[in-house]
Amino acid sequence: MAVQTTKQGRLNSAAELETLRQEIKSATGENPRLITICCGTGCLAYGGAKLAQAFRDEIETRGLQDKVGVKTTGCHGFCERGPLVVIRPENILYQRVKPEDVGDVISDTIEQGKVVERLLYTLPGTKERVTYEHDVPFYKKQMRLVFGANGYIDPTLIEDYIGVGGYTAMVKALFSMTPDEVVSEVKRSGLRGRGGGGFSAGAKWESTREAHGGLKYLICNCDEGDPGAFMDRSLMEGNPFGILEGMVIAAYAIGCHEGYIYIRHEYPVAVKHAEMAIAKAEAMGLLGDNILGSGFSFKIKINRGGGAFVCGESTALMASVEGRIGEPRAKYIHTSEKGLWDRPTVLNNVETLANVPLIINRGAQWYSSIGTANSKGTKIFSLVGKVNNTGLIEVPMGITLREIIYDIGGGILKNKKFKAVQTGGPSGGCLPAEMLDLAVDFDELSRAGSMMGSGAMIVMDEDNCMVDIARYFVSFLEGESCGKCVPCREGLKRMNQILERITNGNGRDGDIELLEDLSETLTWGALCGLGGGAANPVMSTIRYFRDEYEAHIKEKRCPAGVCKPLITYNIVEANCPGCNLCIKACPVNAITSPGKKMPVILDQSKCTKCGACYDVCRLNAVEVR
Numbered sequence: 001m002a003v004q005t006t007k008q009g010r011l012n013s014a015a016e017l018e019t020l021r022q023e024i025k026s027a028t029g030e031n032p033r034l035i036t037i038c039c040g041t042g043c044l045a046y047g048g049a050k051l052a053q054a055f056r057d058e059i060e061t062r063g064l065q066d067k068v069g070v071k072t073t074g075c076h077g078f079c080e081r082g083p084l085v086v087i088r089p090e091n092i093l094y095q096r097v098k099p100e101d102v103g104d105v106i107s108d109t110i111e112q113g114k115v116v117e118r119l120l121y122t123l124p125g126t127k128e129r130v131t132y133e134h135d136v137p138f139y140k141k142q143m144r145l146v147f148g149a150n151g152y153i154d155p156t157l158i159e160d161y162i163g164v165g166g167y168t169a170m171v172k173a174l175f176s177m178t179p180d181e182v183v184s185e186v187k188r189s190g191l192r193g194r195g196g197g198g199f200s201a202g203a204k205w206e207s208t209r210e211a212h213g214g215l216k217y218l219i220c221n222c223d224e225g226d227p228g229a230f231m232d233r234s235l236m237e238g239n240p241f242g243i244l245e246g247m248v249i250a251a252y253a254i255g256c257h258e259g260y261i262y263i264r265h266e267y268p269v270a271v272k273h274a275e276m277a278i279a280k281a282e283a284m285g286l287l288g289d290n291i292l293g294s295g296f297s298f299k300i301k302i303n304r305g306g307g308a309f310v311c312g313e314s315t316a317l318m319a320s321v322e323g324r325i326g327e328p329r330a331k332y333i334h335t336s337e338k339g340l341w342d343r344p345t346v347l348n349n350v351e352t353l354a355n356v357p358l359i360i361n362r363g364a365q366w367y368s369s370i371g372t373a374n375s376k377g378t379k380i381f382s383l384v385g386k387v388n389n390t391g392l393i394e395v396p397m398g399i400t401l402r403e404i405i406y407d408i409g410g411g412i413l414k415n416k417k418f419k420a421v422q423t424g425g426p427s428g429g430c431l432p433a434e435m436l437d438l439a440v441d442f443d444e445l446s447r448a449g450s451m452m453g454s455g456a457m458i459v460m461d462e463d464n465c466m467v468d469i470a471r472y473f474v475s476f477l478e479g480e481s482c483g484k485c486v487p488c489r490e491g492l493k494r495m496n497q498i499l500e501r502i503t504n505g506n507g508r509d510g511d512i513e514l515l516e517d518l519s520e521t522l523t524w525g526a527l528c529g530l531g532g533g534a535a536n537p538v539m540s541t542i543r544y545f546r547d548e549y550e551a552h553i554k555e556k557r558c559p560a561g562v563c564k565p566l567i568t569y570n571i572v573e574a575n576c577p578g579c580n581l582c583i584k585a586c587p588v589n590a591i592t593s594p595g596k597k598m599p600v601i602l603d604q605s606k607c608t609k610c611g612a613c614y615d616v617c618r619l620n621a622v623e624v625r
């Protein structure tokens with residue numbers, strides 16, 4: 001629902017912006033009745049756009065345009081339940097909504113004030129239905145500050161962002177703070193970079209501000225190469241104006257007038273929203289020349305990344321923006337001195353920049369009251385893997401892994417046993433059950449042998465083989481290594497060979513020690529962060545799951561039943577009444593029936609260990625040994 005205001009053109013002062021905001025607010029009312037439909041990438045894939053159109057059509061057919069509005073929004077986080085619909089202002093959450101449900105939602109909820117029970121979230125244990133978004137366990141322990149506007153605003157409408165207080169932080173910074181005061185506020189807030197390194201954002205800004213040379217650059221990193229991570233994409237899709245506002249404030253603090261958003265080409269919605277937001281903000285005088293008549297100018301260009309994981313590294317990313325091959329360089333001279341085109345440059349992650357307007361608006365003291373001693377504010381994680389509730393979560397620093405996995409994530413799928421959680425993406429470590437009460441922050445994760453990284457969190461259960469997991473990540477990183485330095489190029493190749501040997505049943509005495517040696521060489525000898533962190537999955541799995549390595553090497557056994565050369569599928573005759581489901585499922589006819597209602601027979605010489613019989617058997621009559 002686009003808001004009609006008297007002022008749609010360029011704004012020339014902070015006062016004009018404020019007038020526009022008041023107009024928008026009075027046009028929409030305090031708590032407007034709205035049907036919000038998530039159209040982030042996840043919900044779009046489930047049919048979010050068609051659903052939104054069905055709501056619009058139904059409202060028009062029933063002549064309810066004056067009673068309720070329809071708004072498409074960015075990601076609400078609970079993507080696996082999509083498409084999500086939230087009825088505001090009550091915040092009634094409907095999940096997995098289809099166009100066929102639209103009539104009931106309109107007649108029951110909008111016209112009669114009743115909930116449509118079948119569309120509510122159901123608690124897995126008690127089967128109790130939950131009506132309101134904030135009562136759903138997935139949301140209960142979250143603190144959605146950076147994600148605050150996602151779910152409320154249409155990311156393609158700048159008026160929506162202005163209506164919820166957008167650009168107040170930029171006005172405060174440009175008109176009532178000096179650049180030094182902005183830097184000092186961000187420093188005092190304790191904000192650390194959310195992209196992986198965890199450096200103080202304020203200190204980074206300060207050194208670039210103080211660097212010699214008039215021309216400086218700001219880059220927003222929206223490359224996000226970690227498998228399973230999608231928080232930067234969701235922020236850019238759901239609230240691009242918030243990122244732009246953070247960028248203007250950062251540019252003002254640093255003293256720079258040109259910026260880039262480096263964004264993955266595979267993120268079409270995020271690219272589209274970023275392009276649209278830049279054009280709209282420029283047209284309204286909120287970006288570009290002489291922003292709001294303040295005398296400060298800042299322009300942003302978009303640079304699309306080709307999807308190379310190594311381009312998440314600052315110097316490789318800058319090389320890529322310059323049009324060169326995305327290879328890291330040694331940082332004898334920091335990028336704050338010589339970065340993009342050898343000019344002082346700040347590179348901040350999307351989430352880091354999205355925190356900035358909050359800090360400027362509400363103050364460093366408020367911000368630093370959230371979190372732990374050295375990790376302030378909230379962190380967005382993509383919680384994926386073997387948990388009941390997957391999606392994007394925003395939680396205060398210091399929350400425990402147990403709260404994330406069991407309270408927010410709803411525990412392990414199919415009530416299996418938790419085995420490990422990998423934090424920090426492919427270069428992160430795998431933490432075992434003994435670490436479930438670890439308070440999640442930058443320092444605690446590093447001490448435990450893992451890292452915050454960009455915020456990917458992959459949960460594993462008893463069916464995951466930790467040696468195979470280490471092999472998978474090493475193989476991923478070997479493929480992504482740029483090959484410039486020997487420890488990473490050759491080290492990862494050798495580690496992958498050793499891990500393959502172990503998972504194939506050919507592990508040798510001394511392999512664990514060899515992996516440890518190579519890990520150390522890689523950690524200390526690699527040129528950039530990709531190689532420097534690449535040994536974490538190996539070192540952490542050896543540290544916490546050494547018994548699994550030993551079982552593979554000494555006993556030629558995979559305790560989790562994953563590594564094919566080390567397992568066999570067998571029929572437990574006592575459990576098998578001969579239902580023959582597995583016979584139909586076996587692609588190579590390795591299972592036969594000796595007669596009606598008799599246990600089936602599995603021919604090991606034909607079995608390719610695909611696991612299909614194990615998956616279909618409902619009576620635990622197929623076992624893995």
Ligand code: SF4
Binds near residue numbers: 483485489527
């Ligand atoms: S550590 Fe790996 S990715 Fe980094 S420069 Fe060396 S070879 Fe390239």
Ligand code: SF4
Binds near residue numbers: 587588
């Ligand atoms: S594991 Fe696969 S190939 Fe082997 S018996 Fe079962 S279904 Fe057939």
Ligand code: SF4
Binds near residue numbers: 581
């Ligand atoms: S599916 Fe299970 S119970 Fe049925 S025949 Fe196969 S092993 Fe036996």
Ligand code: FES
Binds near residue numbers: 080083
């Ligand atoms: S995309 Fe809809 S909840 Fe994430």
